[in-house]
Amino acid sequence: MTTNNETPERLLAELGFTDTESRLYCELARGGPATGYRLARAIGKAPANVYQALESLSHKGAVQVDETEAKAWRAAPAAELVAALKAGYERRSGAALAALSAIRPPEPDARLYNLKTPEQVLARARAMIAAAREVVLFDLFPQPLEALKPDLERAAAAGIIVAGLTYAPTSASFRTTQGAAAEQVAQRWPGQQVTVVADAREHLVALLSPDGGRVIQGVSSDSPYLACLQHSGLSAELRLNARGGDDPWSDLSLLTLRPSGLTTLIGDPE
Structure with missing residues (x-):
């Protein structure tokens, strides 16, 4: 109808x-x-x-x-x-x-680009996850998590570190942690949160409307500097929320990992 x-x-x-x-x-x-x-x-x-x-x-x-x-x-x-x-x-x-893939992409320009539709947000997130070679961190509300779960599963199956913050119980092959105040955050936050960081090289941050039908605000960037900041902050939040042991997710820290974005930013270790 x-x-x-x-x-x-x-x-x-x-x-x-x-x-x-x-x-x-x-x-x-x-x-x-x-x-x-x-x-x-x-x-x-x-x-x-x-x-x-x-x-x-x-x-x-x-x-x-x-x-x-x-x-x-x-x-x-x-x-x-x-x-x-x-x-x-x-x-x-x-x-x-096939024709467009043959075009050589330009070098990263480290700018912030607006994302205007939910489809654009999810497409950009999927492309980032598919291109990742080392680590993907995320902060996803239930609806976008469900949409991106197959992509995250494929990345984890390929041996990529995949870990993220969720707001409802979920079963997955990758690592997830649910914050103690997850239910309260989900109720009070003004929409569906989508945060994805790939290889500390590029990131996406978007807020979808509560029904997921429109983008309230969304940006993505291939700036290694901004991606490293997002990775660092998100890995710290994940480590605070993870249960058991003495910092069981310490391997997510940039002090432990050296993803390609960090290498681009600060150079190779001596």
Whole structure:
């Protein structure tokens, strides 16, 4: 079921359909097969524009045409349309990824970049985790933790140190600790916290809305200096919250570890 702001025409527009294409497909879906002339009258568009849009819809797999004397068009079933769009998107995405991956990335510029959407936050976090080679530290509320858990599991399985602060009991192959005041923090904090530090080389800090649907504030940076500060502070908090033993998580400290970000910042040890 769609809301007033989520009409079928608008949703098709979000999938890359023009206004005329969206209206034509929905007119055919509601009214059944029709000629281009009747469709032009139904949506109030010039016949030339309607025939051009129908040809475009045909290439997208959205309509089918009866090539008899009275040329008629009909809408492809919704499930077939969406399947065709997904297949086309995946094909184009694969080609784009291959081409874009061949572009040599620029050197790190140590700037702060704003993150505007939850999808952008999670994509940046996943990329950081996938690129990590030594250690990933995190501070994650339950919803983002659940979203990033498979990525953290893969990193841990690859032998990377993965450890973080959580706010609810969780089962994971990587190291987690829940603070004594975790429930109170989760209740009072103004949203879903997302903090990830990879190799003390890059970091991400974001606050999502309580429902996780928007970004209240979010930044990421490949500054080794800022990442080392984030790593140091987060490792200290993890060590304070960890249970048992005499500092059982001391191996997370920059005094023990020498991740690539720290080496970039201060150079190789003598």
